[in-house]
Amino acid sequence: MAGSELTNVKSPRVKAARRLAKRAFREQDRRFLAEGPQAVREALKLDGVTLELFVTAEAELRHAELITQARLQGVPVHRASGEVMSELTQTVTPQGLLAVCRLVHVPLEEALTGEPKLVALLAHVRDPGNAGTVMRAADAAGADAVVFTDASVDPYNGKCVRASAGSLFHLPVVIGAPVAAAVRQLKERGMRVLAADGAGKHTLDDVDLSGPTVWIFGNEAWGLPEEIRAEADDVVRVPIYGQAESLNLATAAAVCLYSSARSQRVP
Amino acid sequence: MAGSELTNVKSPRVKAARRLAKRAFREQDRRFLAEGPQAVREALKLDGVTLELFVTAEAELRHAELITQARLQGVPVHRASGEVMSELTQTVTPQGLLAVCRLVHVPLEEALTGEPKLVALLAHVRDPGNAGTVMRAADAAGADAVVFTDASVDPYNGKCVRASAGSLFHLPVVIGAPVAAAVRQLKERGMRVLAADGAGKHTLDDVDLSGPTVWIFGNEAWGLPEEIRAEADDVVRVPIYGQAESLNLATAAAVCLYSSARSQRVP
CATH class of the missing domain: 3.30.1330.30 (Ribosomal protein L30/S12)
Structure with missing residues (x-):
């Protein structure tokens, strides 16, 4: 000691x-x-x-x-x-x-070395517990990076670190990226950018998720603003089969990320 | 007034x-x-x-x-x-x-009238926020009922009611059922009982989820005890592709329930 x-x-x-x-x-x-x-x-x-x-x-x-x-x-x-x-x-x-x-975050370019196949982008996620849980789910689903845009919570917030359950140390984390710039860079890497939003035209089961994919997750209360949805290649919703109005942000993110993980692996 | x-x-x-x-x-x-x-x-x-x-x-x-x-x-x-x-x-x-x-809960028999295809059974779930989030995910995934066994948190706990975001009022909720008795009743209705546990032999992608299915979810910290896993027809894990040790209980439950929902609908 x-x-x-x-x-x-x-x-x-x-x-x-x-x-x-x-x-x-x-x-x-x-x-x-x-x-x-x-x-x-x-x-x-x-x-x-x-x-x-x-x-x-x-x-x-x-x-x-x-x-x-x-x-x-x-x-x-x-x-x-x-x-x-x-x-x-x-x-x-x-x-x-x-x-x-x-601090362990890296610049976006560094996070994208190699051939990224799955990236989670948190735009306007404000609740640190949700953000940490999404990091943990992204890690579990084998994502290559998690990007926190400039309007999102700080991943080093104590609640976020705890909710990530160690995942903050497992995969490249990017912070402070402006949404539009990050989306452009990700598209230039040949990735398809999907915005997860309850107002999406397509459901998770209608889209081909086998290629390199970026998921954009928004704010729990008001989803994604129009200008972000417009940046995406497609706006996709998790289908609601019961009477729930929506899913909790972190559970919706886990369902999306795991759908991608499966589509990229299971023939 | x-x-x-x-x-x-x-x-x-x-x-x-x-x-x-x-x-x-x-x-x-x-x-x-x-x-x-x-x-x-x-x-x-x-x-x-x-x-x-x-x-x-x-x-x-x-x-x-x-x-x-x-x-x-x-x-x-x-x-x-x-x-x-x-x-x-x-x-x-x-x-x-x-x-x-x-109070809105119903006896198990009443919850199972009709032809139940998807049921979430919470065994030893102690965190009310998690339990409420699982209820919300079960509702969204179109589950027919949520069963809280006798060792689980009270669904009427304020945090649980809030986390359920109204779902407590949407689908039949059963409380206080002893695990073994509930599992027996569900099996008698022709349902396949799957225990979700990180130690499962099979992963979510290896099992046929197209038939009527009950998912048992356990305690976040220590999973499901051996005697409950033994009651199940199979013990199934969500595959972990990255370095995360496990998933948060509510996100794991959402991934399992949505896998069932999709398998039961998408040919």
């Missing part, structure tokens, strides 16, 4: 981490917080991403292998009191483990 | 509604709370379900058509102050509209 236990919530080290709860400071410091053993495990799998680790005495025993791994990688490990950990974390029942990580 | 505005959070009428936030009182009074215009609209579509309506002055103007409809149905409408509404609702930004409804 580097030094003794941190017990003062006002110590400079704690304050430097604490301020990363705010987006402006994350951008300024180029760092964000990843809470809990799952996120920490995934962060440690990437070279040089984990910059510091805070751990309570209890979590140090419970997750000894992660702490050892962090030390072997030269990551400074700070023992923190329960009070300090509560100060640093946002969950009701913090799991005693918190990593300070460097 | 029946009487003047309710401003006293300790009035008997407010207290009688307030206590419905607790499961024990919901069961005792056979009533639950439905918040917001969407839930109220769906509740009013059913005969005799809405017993009382609380509304703020602001919401009365904004949702005049709903209030008129309630009155035409003989539902007592109470004007409530903002303070009373905050006391009654659980959301951070209450929408000024709250219905007291009678």
Whole structure:
């Protein structure tokens, strides 16, 4: 353990981490917080991403292998009191483990190296829990990248990181791309751009999803604005067979992404 | 408006509604709370379900058509102050509209009249947001019923009602069924019972989903216990193509239910 236990919530080290709860400071410091053993495990799998680790005495025993791994990688490990950990974390029942990580997003060009076949583009998604769940579904469905446009939530938001369940560290994430520019670049790569929207003319079952596809997902409350739907090659809806008005954004995204994954694999 | 505005959070009428936030009182009074215009609209579509309506002055103007409809149905409408509404609702930004409804669940036999083709069975689902989102997805996918087994969350929990986005009022919901008994009844109706579990031998793409199917969904953290998996005709996993460890329960359920919906419709 580097030094003794941190017990003062006002110590400079704690304050430097604490301020990363705010987006402006994350951008300024180029760092964000990843809470809990799952996120920490995934962060440690990437070279040089984990910059510091805070751990309570209890979590140090419970997750000894992660702490050892962090030390072997030269990551400074700070023992923190329960009070300090509560100060640093946002969950009701913090799991005693918190990593300070460097930002992991990449430019769009870099995310598209290779031959991308499936990309999720989040336009105007504002709810961090939804955004993180979409990242997790995109990862599970084997997507090549997730693009957060400039009007979307920050993927480094604590709720988003938690909901992604480690997926933020698994696949290339792009942030701040203006929608029109991103769509143009993706089309230039030969990808078909589909906007998922309840007002779509075609349903998921009517369109050919076997080729390289970009899915655009919009805001839960008001869907996609006309100018974004106009950018897309097609506007596609998930068919509603019952009386529900719509699907939750993240579940709709999972259904679309898995339809693509299957069409691209199953002959 | 029946009487003047309710401003006293300790009035008997407010207290009688307030206590419905607790499961024990919901069961005792056979009533639950439905918040917001969407839930109220769906509740009013059913005969005799809405017993009382609380509304703020602001919401009365904004949702005049709903209030008129309630009155035409003989539902007592109470004007409530903002303070009373905050006391009654659980959301951070209450929408000024709250219905007291009678419980709407039905016995399993009643839910299975007709020829059920798709049923979602929630075993050990504990998170109310997840449970509500699964109800909404089941409704959207055209399921015939949603069954909450005895170890699952209460579908009348406020968070669950909200996440269901009205679907609680759309399709037959069964509560408190012991898993084994429910599975036996469903099998006797000629339905194939599939347990959704990350440890499944077969993937979603390997199984024939064209016939009448029951999907069992388990707990987000620990999946389905062995004895439930043993009751099922097959244990099926959503394929993971990327590095994600698993999917969020509600997104996995949506992918399974929509796979069934498609297989039952698309030749």
